Amino acid sequence: MIIMMNCFPCFTSQKSRNSPCTTNETNENVEHDEFRPPVAATTKRIEERETEQTSLKTFNFRELATATKNFRQECLLGEGGFGRVYKGTLQSTGQLVAVKQLDKHGLHDQRLLVFEYVSGGSLQDHLYEQKPGQKPMDWITRMKIAFGAAQGLDYLHDKVNPPPGTCDSLFLSSRVMDTYGYSAPEYTRGDDLTVKSDVYSFGVVLLELITGRRAIDTTKSNDEQNLVAWAQPIFRDPKRYPDMADPLLRKNFSERGLNQAVAITSMCLQEEPTARPLISDVMVALSFLSMSTEDGIPATVPMSSFRDKSMSIALSRHGSCSVTPFCLSRKDVNNKSSSSSDSEDEEEEKAEKEEEEESIRSKKKEEQEETAGDSDDGSDSNSEKDQEEEHSQLEKARESSSSSSDSGSERRSIDETNATAQSLKIKYSYSSEEEDNEKLSSKSSSKSNEESTFSRYDSDRDHDDSSRNTSMRINSLAHEDNEEDEEENLETRSYRDHDDSPRNTSMRINSLAHDDDEEEEEENHETRLEHIHSSKTEDQSVYSDDDAGEASGESSLHRIEAEEEEHISSDHD
Ligand SMILES: Nc1ncnc2c1ncn2[C@@H]1O[C@H](COP(=O)(O)OP(=O)(O)OP(=O)(O)O)[C@@H](O)[C@H]1O
Known part of the structure; x- marks a missing residue:
């Protein structure tokens, strides 16, 4: 961390600066694309060594x-x-x-990096x-720099041994003091610095890249x-994002x-360290x-790419994730005028409303299950009562949501949104097209009268001839532990919910109708993701379940089971 933060602001170009300290200019063309661990030096050790884990090298002072x-x-x-920083040739x-x-007059002794x-x-x-005549850095270059920096930090957080945070605190505190403007609020509060403090500092750099401001x-x-x-304040008002x-x-x-x-920047800059994302997700x-991309519109991000789902949900609010109910397809983005924000607002408000409703339903289900566990009889009448209660809670949520949207000013802050998002756990499962079609057709007739979350996708499907439509459903779950049991319960609940229309807790995306280009792009992303995640454990690996479905040439049905933790719904209690 310490070393790499200093490397963040630097990147290579083909031309080199001439310097009297340069004795071998051919080294200027060192390949920098691939991340390599930094080299550290200390006068305390005179032997040069390489460790297996980090390839750390030490030099003696004379050298x-x-x-x-x-x-x-x-x-x-x-x-x-x-x-001071000096240029040298080994x-x-x-x-x-x-x-x-490192400053000799400080407390660092004679340390060199x-x-x-x-x-x-x-x-x-x-x-x-x-310089005069120099073109401003374009958007994609900025994002590439941010990506490279995130890779470096990810290496330091996840792969280097020992990871950041084990360095001596004296060193850390001096460094942070000197990087005013980049330091996380916990430093000012005197709290411990963690990897999430780095995420904050990274967020500041990302903000600089976006805004061009120091x-x-x-x-x-x-x-x-x-x-x-x-x-x-701008983070809390998405309409103003383009002004940033x-x-x-x-x-x-x-x-x-x-x-x-x-x-992403807003998440990194959360006041509360635990609310900040993992650098790997960033x-x-x-x-x-x-x-x-050809049209300059960034690719949709498969939700399964993230270790913590808060990132996918936050992105989906801005039209990104390929399997979330709230995102826009590329076609939608193309149809939007670059300055229009009204429909986006509606989309977000709708998403918020759905989230609140889902939260209430999920909580209710947990309570119902607990009640059912406590008492075997009378569950039917309880369930009816609960359903009435649920209905009235949902109505309240709708009312409050629509009144806030009417006023147009009471938008939920990104912070709140992220806090909610943070507490959502989403799991995936896949099944064959045949099986999925069966399930979908039996459900489609009982589709809720309630305004469908997925009408956009449904209509996409209607206009798309592709037989490779990807389908997805989101169901709410009460417990996480026994996945198989849950799977059965889920189906039961899901069907019952349809019968109880319009209180439909089972959300479905029937189609994310990708056109051929998108399909291809998706494949590219998958490849890239697999690369990124190659070092992750098997259960974190991306698309592992997908492979089987794809091998048989069938589209897969992505089912997301969203479990909301108790505290999400505490707002509604
Ligand atoms: N690896 C490097 N290659 C080339 N120039 C470098 C390198 N590291 C630092 N420099 C140059 O040395 C100068 C000072 O670097 P330094 O990292 O100390 O600055 P900083 O990032 O402002 O410091 P701090 O991390 O303490 O805030 C910068 O102008 C930078 O361009």
């Missing part, structure tokens, strides 16, 4: 002094919060390095200090000097891509946002 010509002024690259290998000399030399300048140079800019008016403070974009982009980005990037989301 680094020679490389930097005894830390000569002409080798000075710049100075940061830690101290005599043994000829490799170019940047040697950061060694980085691969990055020849293209810093992110700040490219974002804020463009984390701290004292040249701006008081209320705009601190970037995060400036952005927080760097004006230098001249609106050359898809609105959906921007909305998703802002949504990385996956950015892997999609950084893909160039």
Whole structure:
């Protein structure tokens, strides 16, 4: 973490800067695409070694002094919060390095950190200090940089041994102090720093990329000097997201891509560390946002890509995930005018309403099951009573939702949304087309009179001839432990709910009718995702269940079972 945060603002370009400290310019063309662990140095160890886990290398002081010509002024690259950074050439290998000399007057002793030399300048140079005639950095490049940075942080959080957080606290605290504008609120509160503190700092960098504004800019008016403070009210008002974009982009980005990037940023910058996403999920989301597409609209993100479902739900609110009820298809996005936000608002309000309703139903079901467990008799009459209660609760939720949407101002904040999203656990299961069609047809006749969440998808299906439609249903579940039992209960409940229309707790997406292009793209994403997740455990691997279905050439039915934890519905109690 410590090392890589300093590497974030740097990336390579083909041309190198000439420096008297450069003795072997051919090394400038070192391949940087692939992430490699940083190199660290300390004067306390004189032997050079490689460990199996991290490939950490140590150097002796003499070697680094020679490389930097005894830390000569002409080798000075710049100075940061830690101290000065010198360019050097390792005599043994000829490799170019940047040697950061931690401030001698601080409490760091004589510590040096060694980085691969990055020849293209810093992110700040490219974002804020463009040379005359230099083109502003485009949207996709910004997303690629964010993706690369997330990969680096993911490596440090998940793969390096020892992971960040085991470093000595003195070092950590100095570093954080010097990165004012990037430090997480828990640091100011004096709380422990965790990997989620890094996620916050990453969020600040992401916000810089989106807005083209510095984390701290004292040249701006008081209320705009601190970037995060400036952005927080905007995070709560999605209509204003497009206003956040760097004006230098001249609106050359898809609105959906921007909305998703802002949504991710907003999650990273949550006040409460536990509400922030895992960097691995941020990385996956950015892997999609950084893909160039013909129409400039980012790919839809398969929900199963994420370890924590809060990310998929947050993205789905901005029209991304391919299997969520709230997302828009590419066709929909194309049909939307870039500035229109009314229909998006409606979509979001509808999604919020559905979420609230689902939450109430789920809670009710849990209670019903508990009651059924306590007493064997009288469950029918109880269930009727419960259903009446449920109905009235749903009505209340609808009323409050519609009154807030009428006022147009009482929008749920992103923070609240994320908190709700955070508590949703979603599981997937797949079955064959035959089986699914059977289930779907028996349900379709009893489809709720209630306004369908999935009407958009249904209509897509109606206009699509493809036999490879992907179907999905979302059902609410009360318990997580015994999946098989639940599966049966789920089906029973699901059918009963249809009979009880319009209080239909079973939500279905009958079609995510992909056109051929999207189908192809989906495949590409799957490949990429598999790559990203290759180091994850088997049960986290993506699409493992899908493979069987695809092998038989059948479309698969994705069933999402959403379980809401008790605290979600506490709002409605
Ligand atoms: N690996 C590197 N390759 C090339 N230049 C580098 C490298 N690391 C740092 N520099 C340059 O050295 C200067 C100081 O870097 P440093 O990392 O100390 O700055 P910073 O990111 O502002 O510091 P801090 O992390 O303490 O906030 C920067 O201008 C940066 O461009």
